[in-house]
Amino acid sequence: MSWERSQQANVDPDQPGADYIDPDSLDTVLTRAAAPVLDAMAREIDNEPVSLILTDASGTVLRRRLGDAGLAAALDSVHLAPGFRYAESNVGTNGIGTSLEVGAPLLIRGDEHYNGRLRRFSCAGAPVTHPVTGALLGAVDLTTLAENSNALLLSFAKMVAQRIREQILEEAGELDRALLRDYHLACQHTGRPVIAIGEEVLMINQLTQRVFDSRDQAAIIDHTRDSRGRTEQFTLLADLPSGVTARLSYRPTFVDDRLAGGIVHVREQVDRRRTRPRARVRAPVLRSVAGTSATWTRTVEEMIDACTRNEWLVADGEPGAGRSALVRAVHDHVRNGRILVSVDATASSAQSVLEQVVTAVDEGSDLLLRQIHHLDGEDIDAIGDLLLDVCSNSATDGPWVAITLHASDGPADTHPLLRMFPKTVTVPPLRHHVEDLPELSRFLLDTMEAGRLVLSPAAVNQLARLSWPGNVTHLKSVLEKICRRRRSGTIELEDLPAECRSTTRRRLTKLESLERDAVVEALALHNGDKATAAKALGMSRATIYRKVREYGIEYRARSVRSRGRP
Ligand SMILES: Nc1ncnc2c1ncn2[C@@H]1O[C@H](COP(=O)(O)OP(=O)(O)OP(=O)(O)O)[C@@H](O)[C@H]1O
Numbered sequence: 001m002s003w004e005r006s007q008q009a010n011v012d013p014d015q016p017g018a019d020y021i022d023p024d025s026l027d028t029v030l031t032r033a034a035a036p037v038l039d040a041m042a043r044e045i046d047n048e049p050v051s052l053i054l055t056d057a058s059g060t061v062l063r064r065r066l067g068d069a070g071l072a073a074a075l076d077s078v079h080l081a082p083g084f085r086y087a088e089s090n091v092g093t094n095g096i097g098t099s100l101e102v103g104a105p106l107l108i109r110g111d112e113h114y115n116g117r118l119r120r121f122s123c124a125g126a127p128v129t130h131p132v133t134g135a136l137l138g139a140v141d142l143t144t145l146a147e148n149s150n151a152l153l154l155s156f157a158k159m160v161a162q163r164i165r166e167q168i169l170e171e172a173g174e175l176d177r178a179l180l181r182d183y184h185l186a187c188q189h190t191g192r193p194v195i196a197i198g199e200e201v202l203m204i205n206q207l208t209q210r211v212f213d214s215r216d217q218a219a220i221i222d223h224t225r226d227s228r229g230r231t232e233q234f235t236l237l238a239d240l241p242s243g244v245t246a247r248l249s250y251r252p253t254f255v256d257d258r259l260a261g262g263i264v265h266v267r268e269q270v271d272r273r274r275t276r277p278r279a280r281v282r283a284p285v286l287r288s289v290a291g292t293s294a295t296w297t298r299t300v301e302e303m304i305d306a307c308t309r310n311e312w313l314v315a316d317g318e319p320g321a322g323r324s325a326l327v328r329a330v331h332d333h334v335r336n337g338r339i340l341v342s343v344d345a346t347a348s349s350a351q352s353v354l355e356q357v358v359t360a361v362d363e364g365s366d367l368l369l370r371q372i373h374h375l376d377g378e379d380i381d382a383i384g385d386l387l388l389d390v391c392s393n394s395a396t397d398g399p400w401v402a403i404t405l406h407a408s409d410g411p412a413d414t415h416p417l418l419r420m421f422p423k424t425v426t427v428p429p430l431r432h433h434v435e436d437l438p439e440l441s442r443f444l445l446d447t448m449e450a451g452r453l454v455l456s457p458a459a460v461n462q463l464a465r466l467s468w469p470g471n472v473t474h475l476k477s478v479l480e481k482i483c484r485r486r487r488s489g490t491i492e493l494e495d496l497p498a499e500c501r502s503t504t505r506r507r508l509t510k511l512e513s514l515e516r517d518a519v520v521e522a523l524a525l526h527n528g529d530k531a532t533a534a535k536a537l538g539m540s541r542a543t544i545y546r547k548v549r550e551y552g553i554e555y556r557a558r559s560v561r562s563r564g565r566p
Contacts, residue, residue, distance in 0.1 A: 001538060002088060002092075002093040002098045002101070002102075002114070003092070003093055003114050005088060005089075005101070006088060006089075006092035006093055006114040007114075011088075011089065011090070011091060011092040011114060011115065012115070013092065013114060013115055013116055014115070014116050014117065015115070015117065028056070028137075029130070029137065029168055029171075029172070029199055030054070030056065030062075030128065030137040030138050030164070030168075031054070031062055031063070032171065032258070033164050033167040033168040033171055034054050034062075034063065034128075034164045034167070036167065037160060037163045037164050037167055038052060038054060038063055038065055038160075040163075041065075041156075041160050041163075042065040042067070045065075045067035046067055047067060047068060048067035048068060049067065049068045049070070049071055049144055049145060049148055050067045050068070050071075050142055050143070050144045050148075050153070051064060051065065051066045051067065051071050051075060051080075051142070051143050051144070052064070052065040052066075052067070052140070052141075052142055052160065053065075053080070053096070053140070053141040053142070053143060054138060054139075054140055054141075055086060055096050055100075055138050055139045055141065056137070056138045057100065057135075057136045057137055057138050057139075058085060058087055058100075058512075059085050059086045059087035059088070059090070059096050059097045059100055059139070060083065060084070060085045060086070061080065061081060061082050061083065061084050061085075061086060061096075062082065062138070063082065064080075064081060064082055071143075071144075071145075074120070074121075074145070075143065077117075078115075078117050078118055078121075080121075080143060086141075087100065087101075088100070088101045091114075091115055091118065092113065092114025092115045092118075093108060093112060093113055093114040093115075094108055094113055094114075094115070094118055094123055094125075095107065095108045095122075095123025095124055095125035095141045095142075095143065095157075096123065096125045096139050096141045097125075098125065099125030099126060099127050099139055099141075100125070100127055100136070100138075100139050103127055103136070103543060103546075104127070105124070105125065105126035105127070105154060105157060105158050105161070106124070106125060106154070107122065107123070107124045107149075107151065107153060107154040108122065108123050108124075108125070109122045109146065109149050110122055110146030110149065111146075119146065120145060120146055121143050121144065121145060121146055122143070122144055122145070122146050122148070122149035122150075122153065123141050123142065123143040123144075123153075124141065124142045124153035124154040124156070124157040125139050125140070125141045125157060126139060126140050126141075126154070126157040126158045126160070126161040127139050127161065128140060128161045128164050128165060129165065130165075130168060131165045131166070131168055131169045131172075135550065136550075137168075139161075140157050140160045140161045140164065141157060142156055142157045142160075171258075174255055175198065175199075175255055175258060175259075175260035175261070176198060176201060176260070178253050178254075178255045178260040179196050179198050179201060179253050179260045179261040179263075180196070180203075182196070182251075182253045182263050183196035183203055183205075183263055186263050186265060187205050187207075190265055190267075191207075192207065192265060192266060192267060193205060193207045193208035193211050193212070193265075193266035194207070194208065194263060194264065194265055194266070195208060195220070195221070195224050195263070195264040195266070196261060196262070196263050196264075197224050197225070197227065197228050197261050197262055197264065198228075198260060198261030198262075199228070199229070199261065201261060202221070202224075202225075204217070204221070208220070208266060211266075212240070212242075212244075212246075212266075213242060215240075215241040215242065215435070216240040216241060216242050216244065216246075219238065219240045219241055219432065220238060220240065220246060220248065220266060222431055222432060223236065223238045223248055223432070224248065224250075224264050227248075227250045227262060227264065228261075228262075229259065230250065230252065230262065231252050231259055232252065233249070233250060233251045233252065234249075234250055235247060235248065235249045235250070236248050236250075238432075239294050239295040239298055239428075240294065241293060241294060241295075241435045242294070243294045246266050247266070247267045248264050248265070248266055248267075249264065249265045249267055250262050250263070250264050251263050251265075284300075284304070284333060286300065286326075286329040286330065286332070286333055287329065287332065287333075288325065288328060288329045288332065289322060289325050289326055289329045289443075290436065290439045290440045290442070290443035290444075291433065291436040291439065291440060292436065292439060293433040293435040293436045295428050295432055295433040296428065296433045296436055299326070299425060299426070299427055299428060300326065300330070302423075302425045303315070303326060303327070303330045303425045304330050304333065304334055306423040306425065307330050307331060307334040307335065307400060308334050310397065310398070310400050311422050311423040312391075312400065312401045312402070312420055312421045312422065312423070313327070313400075313401075313402040313403075313421060313423045313424070313425060314402070314403055314404075314405065314418065314421045314423070314424040314425070315327050315402055315403070315404045315405075315425055315427055316404075316405060316406065316407045316424050316425070316426045316427070317404075317406065317426055317427035317428065317429065318406060318429045318471055319371075319406060319470070319471065319473070320430075320470045320471035320472055320473030320474055321427045321428065321429050321430065321471040321472065322427055322471070322472050323370075323404040323427045324342065324368060324370050324404055325472075326427055327340075327368050327402045327404065328340060328342070328368065331366060331368075331400070331402075335366060335400060338365070338366050338400075339363075339365040339366065340365065340366045340367070340368055341356065341359075341360035341363075341365045341366070341367050341368070342368040342370060343356045343357060343360070343367065343368070343369050343370065344370040344371065345369065345370060345371045345372050345373075345374045345375050346370070346371050346374045350375055350376070350379040353375065353379065353383075354379065354382055354383065354386075357369070357383055357386055357387075358386065360399075361386055361387075361389075361390050361399070364398075364399055365399060366399050366400045366401065367399060367400075367401045367402070368401075368402050368403075368404070369383070369401070369402070369403040369404070370403075370404045371404055371405065372403050372404075372405055372417075373405050373406065373409045380415070380417055381416075381417075383417065384415075384416050384417035384420070387401060387417065387420055388416075388420065391420050401420075401421075403421065429468070429471050430468040430471040430472055430474075430475060431466075431467050431468050434464040435464075437460060437463055437464045437475070438455070438460050440472065440475065441455055441460070441463070441475065441479060444472075444475065444476050444479050445479055445483070448479065448480065448483050449487075450479075450483045450487050450488075452487065452488035452489070453482070453483065453486065453487055453488055453489065453491060454489070454490045454491065455490075455491045456490050456491060456492050456493065458492065458493040459491050459492060459493050459495070459496055462493055462496060462500060462501070463475070463478075463496070463500060466500060478496075478497055478499070478500055481497045482495065482496070482497065494524060498516065498517035498520035498521055499513065499516070499517065501516075501520045501553050512551075515547065515551075516547070516551045516553065518537060519533070519537065519544065519547050519548065519551070519553060520553055522534075522536050522537050523548075523553070530544050530545060530548070
């Protein structure tokens, strides 16, 4: 079975095909809990011809401890080293990838390896799952030369995996207790809505539930999720679907130098509908973008304001959020009649970007510079010099310039180029204004000339529950997929592409997305019958139930209507 899977994945049977990723930045529940266990276990294998390996859930080697240094060269020669991915789909049947694939400990002896070059080894792999959530975190593997193969390797791997689980529980216990303590203190002392967020924890007090309706709560939780893992304190203003602006103040909780999570105080609310004149809230209808939610409307207003004052603007936001689309729409509305030259730093060479900017500047056109963070420092400096000339020589009605970037990838705030841009407007990610999804989908379907295609309320609800990591671009590609299949009628929940049928919030690995799609498709094929779908996929019923839960797969069996009856 595992060999069949390896064959289907086109694994090279002669060369280990492990991909490399940089594992240094990885500091996770697993690596933290595993560190003392690996230290202790490494002492047990001292001078033994065995290596003890820890991987993440995708099979990427995170840590490698050697009992006998002589084994290092042999393992390096097959890339069984930190940073290399030992998933079954990369290197074929092996102790790490196959135990992760089947979700159970197993020993793969020399000849059982799919890849010829791995047959000189025997590996015992045991998956590590989270003791509370059951999520798959990674695997422990013990590898030795085939001639030293021993059934005890498997017992040892299982034992190490179990110790790591216990350690996670112990650490989580300590961290969760600290978070809980801060949460209770905050609830008692502030008398305000409070949320606690940890790696595996989300707690909301009664007051939050009383003060905010369910859509506002969902928006607050979304903003709060974005703060997960942050180690510094900060405050942000969140525009909620009801029109209220909430001030969220986040404070991290530490145990020594370990982050336990954070407490979010929802301190203040300003009802924009009351404090602002109504006319300001109603942004004009822009022709080329859709959206009427409070969050989107405020962004439009801010951008229109900057453009009207001819303030040079940074449109900050996640890729695909609609930064360029909004700049164009606002420009069209405010500076109707003036030319806006759009230069995409990712589509052209640096030389050609500079040439396009020079031409636009010479012609006195307005300018949209997209994704400048893709240029290197010298090219950004050169553009900065060019724009500085424009800035100092032009009158108040001179050209308007906007750039798009994602602050976390872009040049530092202090970069001279950014000093010429007094205004930054953050274009919200789609998950922060999902109320716009029905209108946005309609708008995008119309631009695809699929005016007769309608999304059912259940399908829209499902789309609104997704986290849309690629934002509107992502939504657009999903709708394009749907349009390729049909161009009229009603799209029901079960007609949505597989990727939209699960609501997991974490970013899936390529392998996980393939697995999720396979589960969704098998369920669709077998009308939601999990037992038959599991059989078709070659997995146990228990596994398919786990996968459906893990990926948050939504499946509703199509109702079977008997013909001939009304
Ligand atoms: N509110 C919206 N209404 C209609 N279409 C939108 C909206 N937001 C984004 N889009 C569409 O989604 C796609 C991505 O938008 P855009 O190119 O502006 O993304 P961006 O990544 O934020 O900007 P940039 O291209 O500068 O990186 C475009 O096809 C755009 O027309």
